[in-house]
Amino acid sequence: MDDFIGDFVGNKGDLWGGKRYNALAAHLRRQFGNKIVKVGLDAGCSCPNRDGNVGTGGCLFCSPRGSGDFAGDSRAGIAEQYEEVRRRTLVKWPQARYIAYFQSYTSTYGDPARLARLMREASLLPDVVGTVLATRPDCLGDEVMEVLTNPLTTPLWLEIGLQTIHDSSLEIMNRGHDFACFLNALERLKPYNIPVCAHIVLGLPWETRGMMIETARRVALLPLQGVKIHALYIIKGSELGRIWQRRKESSSFGVDVEDGYKGGEGGDRRAGEGRDGDGRDGEEKGQVVWEDSWKLLSRQEYVELAADVLEILPAHFIIHRLTGDGRYKDVMAPTWTLAKWELLNAIDREMERRGSRQGGTTENRPLAVFC
Numbered sequence: 196m197d198d199f200i201g202d203f204v205g206n207k208g209d210l211w212g213g214k215r216y217n218a219l220a221a222h223l224r225r226q227f228g229n230k231i232v233k234v235g236l237d238a239g240c241s242c243p244n245r246d247g248n249v250g251t252g253g254c255l256f257c258s259p260r261g262s263g264d265f266a267g268d269s270r271a272g273i274a275e276q277y278e279e280v281r282r283r284t285l286v287k288w289p290q291a292r293y294i295a296y297f298q299s300y301t302s303t304y305g306d307p308a309r310l311a312r313l314m315r316e317a318s319l320l321p322d323v324v325g326t327v328l329a330t331r332p333d334c335l336g337d338e339v340m341e342v343l344t345n346p347l348t349t350p351l352w353l354e355i356g357l358q359t360i361h362d363s364s365l366e367i368m369n370r371g372h373d374f375a376c377f378l379n380a381l382e383r384l385k386p387y388n389i390p391v392c393a394h395i396v397l398g399l400p401w402e403t404r405g406m407m408i409e410t411a412r413r414v415a416l417l418p419l420q421g422v423k424i425h426a427l428y429i430i431k432g433s434e435l436g437r438i439w440q441r442r443k444e445s446s447s448f449g450v451d452v453e454d455g456y457k458g459g460e461g462g463d464r465r466a467g468e469g470r471d472g473d474g475r476d477g478e479e480k481g482q483v484v485w486e487d488s489w490k491l492l493s494r495q496e497y498v499e500l501a502a503d504v505l506e507i508l509p510a511h512f513i514i515h516r517l518t519g520d521g522r523y524k525d526v527m528a529p530t531w532t533l534a535k536w537e538l539l540n541a542i543d544r545e546m547e548r549r550g551s552r553q554g555g556t557t558e559n560r561p562l563a564v565f566c
């Protein structure tokens with residue numbers, strides 16, 4: 196397990212594959228000496244924020260596929276989903292190894308015995324060297340912990356959704372948990388030595404830059420091994436997408452709704468009683484209304500913000516992602532998020548221009564202090 200947590204790579208760019216941040220791809224190549232491909236899988240899990248246990252509408256930004264839009268099809272089994280990706284990958288990278296990534300919905304939710312079977316099945320897939328489980332902080336009970344520490348399965352990462360440290364934002368997002376819940380999950384995970392990656396999102400339209408920076412600063416102090424950073428994009432079928440569409444159709448919209456902020460201020464199979472099912476929209480239910488003060492980040496704003504956040508995060512945090520990219524046909528705004536490689540290159544150039552690197556502003560700080 197320790198091997199999978201990864202080495203502390205300090206701040207040497209050469210160890211980071213020439214990057215100015217500790218990217219997952221380079222980290223995995225160092226660890227396994229090979230190209231490692233993450234295979235998104237949909238194990239047919241549900242989510243307590245959709246089935247009524249915690250909530251019924253899901254998170255504001257969540258897609259109808261439980262934020263697993265690039266994962267396989269749950270109607271096929273895990274092995275079939277995996278083989279489909281592996282077959283394609285082998286053509287380009289015959290030596291590649293794989294990580295089984297249970298991406299869709301909340302993979303530790305539901306029957307722990309089922310989770311145990313899934314993890315075992317993933318471990319037995321050919322050329323799999325590890326597993327990543329995407330989950331929520333409130334779905335890590337004692338029985339789940341037992342399963343996660345099963346020595347017969349491949350090394351494990353947990354990817355836990357946090358999104359932001361601000362409870363007011365979590366409430367607007369309808370996350371169904373607060374920041375304290377995330378801290379509690381980390382505390383409970385401590386004895387198990389399971390590497391944890393926190394998922395955060397930059398560009399929530401009601402958050403100020405200061406709030407996003409504050410999230411980075413607090414996250415930097417947590418006992419984490421990785422961070423996954425997403426640029427918010429609005430996706431069809433999400434509640435945010437519905438709100439956005441209404442605003443787009445409204446004559447009062449003062450922004451370029453296709454490309455995001457341009458200046459100025461101004462049938463889910465597992466959804467239970469989901470938003471689609473009750474025929475009402477968020478505004479009618481009095482949940483969320485797009486405020487005129489809300490705005491989406493421009494591409495340049497995101498580039499600068501991502502660079503700021505990288506400078507804040509300590510060098511030993513592995514950066515699992517630096518942006519998010521939805522399916523072309525599904526992303527409503529901002530459309531610059533679709534050009535993933537251009538965006539990543541722009542962040543590289545911004546770090547270069549600054550002469551900075553990950554952890555550049557945190558060198559003298561303790562590496563992991565639980566707050």
Ligand code: SF4
Nearest residue numbers: 242253254257261300
């Ligand atoms: S917890 Fe995850 S799967 Fe559930 S509604 Fe939120 S983003 Fe979607």
